[in-house]
Amino acid sequence: MKGDSTVRAPWILHPILWIIIAVLLYPVMWVVALAFSGQQSLGLADLPANPTFLDRLRMVMPWPQSWSFANFVGVWTEQPFGRWLWNSIVVAGLTTVVGVAVACTAGYAFSRFRFAGRNAGMTLFLVTQMFPGTLMLIPLYAIVVDWLHLDNSVWGLVVVYSVTAVPFCVWMLKGYFDTIPTEIEESAIMDGCSPGRVFFEIVLPLAKPAVAVTALFSFMTAWNEFILAATFMEDDTRYTAPVGLRFFVSEFTAQWGYFAAGSLMVSIPVVILFLALQKFLVGGLTAGGVKG
Amino acid sequence: MAQGGSGSGASIEFAGVHKRYDAVDVIRNLSLEIRDGEFMVFVGPSGCGKSTALRMIAGLESISQGQLSIAGRVVNDLPPKERDVAMVFQSYALYPHMTVRENVAFGLKVRKMPAAEIETRVAEASRMLGLEPYLDRKPKALSGGQRQRVALGRALVRQPAVFLFDEPLSNLDAKLRTGMRAEIGKLQKRLGTTSVYVTHDQTEAMTMGDRIAVLAPLAEAGESNLMQCGTPLELYDRPQNVFVARFIGAPSMVVFEAGRDGSALSHPAFKAPAVIPARWTPPAGDRVLVGARPEHVRPLLGGSARAQAQGLVVRGEVEIVETLGHEVLVHMDIGGGTILIGKSFTHATLPAPGDVVEAEVDLERLHLFDPATQQRLAEGV
Numbered sequence: 001m002k003g004d005s006t007v008r009a010p011w012i013l014h015p016i017l018w019i020i021i022a023v024l025l026y027p028v029m030w031v032v033a034l035a036f037s038g039q040q041s042l043g044l045a046d047l048p049a050n051p052t053f054l055d056r057l058r059m060v061m062p063w064p065q066s067w068s069f070a071n072f073v074g075v076w077t078e079q080p081f082g083r084w085l086w087n088s089i090v091v092a093g094l095t096t097v098v099g100v101a102v103a104c105t106a107g108y109a110f111s112r113f114r115f116a117g118r119n120a121g122m123t124l125f126l127v128t129q130m131f132p133g134t135l136m137l138i139p140l141y142a143i144v145v146d147w148l149h150l151d152n153s154v155w156g157l158v159v160v161y162s163v164t165a166v167p168f169c170v171w172m173l174k175g176y177f178d179t180i181p182t183e184i185e186e187s188a189i190m191d192g193c194s195p196g197r198v199f200f201e202i203v204l205p206l207a208k209p210a211v212a213v214t215a216l217f218s219f220m221t222a223w224n225e226f227i228l229a230a231t232f233m234e235d236d237t238r239y240t241a242p243v244g245l246r247f248f249v250s251e252f253t254a255q256w257g258y259f260a261a262g263s264l265m266v267s268i269p270v271v272i273l274f275l276a277l278q279k280f281l282v283g284g285l286t287a288g289g290v291k292g
Numbered sequence: 293m294a295q296g297g298s299g300s301g302a303s304i305e306f307a308g309v310h311k312r313y314d315a316v317d318v319i320r321n322l323s324l325e326i327r328d329g330e331f332m333v334f335v336g337p338s339g340c341g342k343s344t345a346l347r348m349i350a351g352l353e354s355i356s357q358g359q360l361s362i363a364g365r366v367v368n369d370l371p372p373k374e375r376d377v378a379m380v381f382q383s384y385a386l387y388p389h390m391t392v393r394e395n396v397a398f399g400l401k402v403r404k405m406p407a408a409e410i411e412t413r414v415a416e417a418s419r420m421l422g423l424e425p426y427l428d429r430k431p432k433a434l435s436g437g438q439r440q441r442v443a444l445g446r447a448l449v450r451q452p453a454v455f456l457f458d459e460p461l462s463n464l465d466a467k468l469r470t471g472m473r474a475e476i477g478k479l480q481k482r483l484g485t486t487s488v489y490v491t492h493d494q495t496e497a498m499t500m501g502d503r504i505a506v507l508a509p510l511a512e513a514g515e516s517n518l519m520q521c522g523t524p525l526e527l528y529d530r531p532q533n534v535f536v537a538r539f540i541g542a543p544s545m546v547v548f549e550a551g552r553d554g555s556a557l558s559h560p561a562f563k564a565p566a567v568i569p570a571r572w573t574p575p576a577g578d579r580v581l582v583g584a585r586p587e588h589v590r591p592l593l594g595g596s597a598r599a600q601a602q603g604l605v606v607r608g609e610v611e612i613v614e615t616l617g618h619e620v621l622v623h624m625d626i627g628g629g630t631i632l633i634g635k636s637f638t639h640a641t642l643p644a645p646g647d648v649v650e651a652e653v654d655l656e657r658l659h660l661f662d663p664a665t666q667q668r669l670a671e672g673v
Contacts, residue, residue, distance in 0.1 A: 183385035186352055191399035191446070192373035205389045289388035289431060290381075 029062040034260035038068030042256050071261035075248075081262060083237055084244035089269060091154055091229075091240055092222035095161040099218035100211060103166050107173030108199060112182070122174070125167035133164070134227060144232060152234050160232070161222040169214040176210035177203065181290045206289075212280035219273055223266075241266045302363045302376075302453035302486045303328045304349060309358035311344055318344050321516040322358070324505055329484045331477070333501030335491055336539070340507040341517045342490045346456050349488060350379050363453060373402075378447035379456040382463065384439045386431040386446075392418075393427040396445045410449075417445040420479070437468045444476070448483075455480070455487040461496065473500060494540055498524045506536045534666040537583045537659055543621060547583040548629030549663060557582065557604070561626035566604035569655060573670040575662045580669070583659035586621060586634025592650040593641045604653040606631060610643045624649060 033044055045058045045065060075081045109115075110122060140160055150156030180203060188198045204211065226242040233239055245266070248259040304326040311319035319341040326332045334342035347353040348360060351372035360367055367375050378399070386395050396417060400410045418424050421441045431439055440460060447455055457476070461469045477500050480487050491497055497504045505521040512535060513519060519539075520532045531537035537545045551558040552574060556565040559582075568574065592601055608626040622633040622643060633651050643649050660669045 181383065181385070183381050183383050184387060187379070187381060187385035187446075188387070188398075189352065189372050190350060190377070190379045191450075192402040197402070202387060289386050290383035 026062065031260045031263055033062040033064050034256055035071050035264050036067050036069070037064035037257060038066060038070040039064075040071075040255045040257040042254075071257040072265070074255075075258050075262045075265065078258070079244060079247055080237060081241070081244060081265075084239045084241045085265065085269075087154065087238060088223060088241040088266070091157045091161065092219045092269075094154065094158040095165065095222035096215050096218040098158060098162040099165045099169055099221075100215050102162065103169030103173050103214055103218075104204065104207075104211060105199075106166070106170045108177050108203065110170065110174045111177035112185075122171070125170055128167050136164075137227065137231060140228065141231060151232050152238055153232075154238075156232050157222070157229060157240070160228055161225060162218070165218040165221040169217060172217075173207065173210050173214055176207050180206050184289050208280040209282060212277040216274060216277055220270060223270060303361075304332075304454065304486065304488065305359075305361045306345070307359040307361070309345075309348065309360055310356045311341065311348065311353065312356040317510055319348075319517050320510055320513075322518055323516070324518055324521055326486060326488060328363075328486055331480050331487045331489065331500060331502045333489045333491060333497040333504045334507055335494055335497040335501075335504055336507035336517075336519075337492060337509065339509040340513075341509070342492075342507050343458055345507070345517075346379075346458055346488055346490045349375075349454065350377055350456050351375050375454075376452050377454040377456055378450045378452040379458065380440075380443045380447050380460045382459040384431070384443045384463075386439060386442055388431055391428050391430055392423060392434070392442050392445075395431065395442055396423075396449055399446060399450050413449040413451075414445075417449045420448070421445050421475075436464050437472065440464060440472060444479075448479070453486065455485050457487065457489040459491055460489075462491070462493070469496075476500065494542060498528070498540070504540075506539055508535050508539075530668070531583075531659065532668050534581060534583070534661050537661070537668075541585060543586050543632055543634065545583045545585050545659065546629065546631045547581050547659075547661065548626065548631070549579055550582045552578050552580045559606075559626070561606045561608050561631075563605040563607055563650070566655060568660065569658075571672040572660055573672070575660075575664075575669055577663065579663045581661035581663050581666070583661065584631065584653050585657070586632035588654040588657040589631060589633045590635050590652045590654070591622070591633050591637065591641070591643075592652055593637075601650075601652045603655045604658070605650055606653060607648065607650045610645050610647045610649055612645060613643065622649070624651060 034042070037044055043059065044061070044063065045055075047059055048055055051059075110118060144156045144160060145151040148156065148159070150159065184206070185198050185202060188202045193201065224242060225240075226246075229240045229243045230246070233243060236244075241262070245259060245262045248255040248262060306322045306324045309319060309322040310317065322341075322345060334345055336342050344353055348355055349362070351367065351370060355368050362375055362377070387398065390398065393414060396414050397410050400413060405413075414427075415424075418427055421444055423438070423441055423445055426434060426438060426442075431442065434442065440463075443460065460476070461472050464472060473496060476489075489496075489500060501524060503521060503523055504527055506519045506527065507513075507517045508519045510517060520527060520536045522530075527536055527540045531540060531545070534547055537547060548559070550562075552568075553565070555568045555570070555572075555574060557568060557580065558565045568580075574580070589606075592605065606624070606626055608624040608631065611623040611625050611630060614621040614623070619634055620637045620642060622637070624631045624633060631651065631653075633649075637643070661667060662669055
């Protein structure tokens, strides 16, 4: 209907949405342009002596003067970037496996069983999320380095990242398990399933969306982390990619082109993982199981 | 489909069974035997413990006290998979991520049955239940009735010693419910498997059960949840207490208190004192609870009918008139109670609210209860 606010609303919203998208994408586009520029300075264009408005506009446009893969090649040849990337994949992969395994079983237990300390445990998980990560640095260092002697080891980081990711994952999975009707599990018990079989064959397949999100969260917790990795890893062959990237921009050098190319390459595994897990991020998996 | 594998002689016996949650009793002193091959219905209002009792047979609820036996074997501490029982849930409880075929076959797969045997049983059950066209569909692509059939099929293929049904039809619409009710009844008769069926719907209970166990919430029941167990007609014709009298039968039996002097009953609404038939043993006090089913209350229309009345004549004001089509129910206020007249009226004789009418209650069909114990008075033959 003409004049209907529900029809007019999108036209009003569109410019606002485009502005928000531009603001969000601008830094990413700048990184892409820098990576493909083949140069190391932050500026993508040179400003002439008497710049016109167009010259100034060109200065802020994320578009390189020429396109080149030189920065990508440089990243791989000048530093052991492949090694760092592999370290990141190992650390993040193991963190995901450990984090998801612990969070799934813990989340299920918190959802289904009633035991002493259940509510206190869930509250404690929440409380741990209220402290800034850097506050944990000293106690974690004491535990991982002094007690466990896992400094400079992939496992040290895996332990730290897993325990960091687990509280959020447990909360999320517990919430999802709560939505799976218990009758479905009872039905499996009547069919002769052991508790383990109920969990692996009935509950987990129904919780795929939550497990996928949990996996993604655990992976990204480990993948993007810098401070703990920089603290625990001393040997430069043990660095993870975020720690290694800092070598391109240090006190004495500022290879922004390499940094941007490295950053782009670091983001690729996360994008691949997201695309792989995307098919599980669907709702309604329990539809039809019980009367809705 | 052949009868249960290990299901021969699968009687079920509750012996003084109690169920407590923390300190709260839900089931108290339940003693009941369900015979081999019998279709037993547990019926009662919400909170009477009927589903809890069923879940105790299934092994999904522990037993706080007493003994539960299946086929002569005490199963108090046996896990569900060792009890040889299959259950159909109220909410279907299908596995949403599996196809109909996988749902039906799952219990057999868990029991490591050979694939060929699984296929045969699934084919047989799906043919019996008309599920063949849907075998490769997921539950979400089925209607409520089809889903409940899958749930039935899943229980059926197991060929268990006992079938347990937890209000399996309550989520279906009225028409489908009637159809499924008949199907389940026929299947049970055909397989001869001991079945326990929980419902709050007394029509289901009356039409399906070989015997019915009426359960009541402990607040009303007292010492045991079990109020009476018997065939549908036993419960209808000879309810052992006021609870069963009021619960069984639609519309319900009207129970009201009357005075007693020897064998004469008196009440302000009675036109004249009525003499209790000789077979009844009078209660100790001077009060008695009188129960009458609507079909045993006849309207006295016209002077000649009133003159010929032989039974107990009551007089009262019409409160509501409910027209059901095949019959008309007239609610008549008799002071301290409402009596229902269930006989057919013609258009011309239909009373209106506010009219004062007379009705004759068949004295031979009266039910008398002790006001103190709420139990049926003793009767001679």
